[in-house]
């Protein structure tokens with residue numbers, strides 16, 4: 361799969377030179393593992409070869425195949441090609457091959473993965489009958505014990521797998537790359553994000569010029585430019601078909617920042633005080649942990665709220681769950697904290713709205729005030745998304761992590777926790793599946809981080825006011 365994405369990625373992966381995996385990556389792997397454990401419950405009479413060493417796994421696989429058993433983690437090796445298949449089941453017409461993915465639907469990249477397994481299994485002498493994907497059912501709502509049958513969806517993908525016929529072609533090419541003493545080419549392309557965000561992106565993309573074409577908003581244009589060898593924004597040829605936003609990005613290299621006072625004024629005048637600057641932090645899991653929740657549902661465990669009066673004075677309120685299902689206590693406090701009629705200011709409203717909608721669905725007794733709160737939401741990202749303000753230091757992004765320092769000069773960089781993914785993981789592994797022992801320190805850092813998100817919005821708004829005075 362690495363080889364299909366990018367030769368450089370294959371080389372680095374083979375040489376075991378990929379960056380260390382983060383707590384977030386570890387979490388993703390453990391989610392996949394949790395899901396597999398539930399799939400195993402669907403096949404109680406199977407043989408599970410997980411955890412065995414290389415040689416033992418191959419030997420035990422042979423034995424189990426001779427006995428016609430359903431096998432999890434069967435290993436096959438032929439012509440120096442090795443696979444471990446999630447699940448194989450004997451049938452009257454050969455073996456059915458299953459790949460277990462903790463995603464909520466089948467994805468195109470799952471097919472070549474299965475096709476390679478099928479190829480190796482067949483070369484090892486097995487007749488493969490049909491191919492399947494087992495993934496999560498995103499409509500499953502936990503109610504008591506997990507029901508593995510309802511949690512899973514099995515999709516037959518035999519036809520799609522059989523359309524892949526170029527495996528033999530890839531093998532010598534990939535082997536050649538893997539054997540190279542070094543790999544210095546930098547084939548940056550759309551494949552850096554497809555099908556997965558490449559772990560080497562920081563390394564490869566870090567070599568691009570400070571103001572590069574990948575910061576433009578029209579990705580069709582920027583990939584085309586990059587394909588033509590144009591990396592630096594200043595080298596974009598005259599006459600290139602650019603969107604007005606991209607013209608602003610280019611213009612900001614000469615005249616920084618770009619400000620459309622009229623539009624910003626209009627946005628500021630539309631606000632209804634007092635303003636409730638609000639932000640959630642959430643975690644999610646593949647297999648739901650709490651009743652009334654689904655696979656990968658965002659579970660809000662923290663919020664910060666700065667209530668700002670028209671005279672600029674603010675009051676801070678916050679919530680951070682102690683553990684367990686955070687939603688009942690969160691809802692109770694949030695209802696009181698958000699009481700009033702002023703606008704609720706968030707940054708990227710689709711996230712907060714989707715969390716609130718799910719809360720209303722799962723706790724219908726809170727539906728009315730939550731629906732009312734949703735109608736009060738105003739997105740502070742809007743003026744930045746629309747490029748009413750753009751500072752060259754944003755490098756094409758309107759995320760609050762870029763906008764806050766650009767507009768106010770303040771930043772998240774000095775905080776122990778400075779992004780949502782870390783906040784989520786540190787909370788999860790100190791409160792839900794505790795394996796970190798500095799819970800109190802993490803709580804203090806979470807308060808600081810989430811608090812800065814909403815205080816930062818107050819500062820941004822104050823600066824926008826100054827700019828338009």
Ligand code: SF4
Nearest residue numbers: 366547552558561564
């Ligand atoms: S970041 Fe892009 S170019 Fe670099 S290894 Fe990954 S996919 Fe290849």
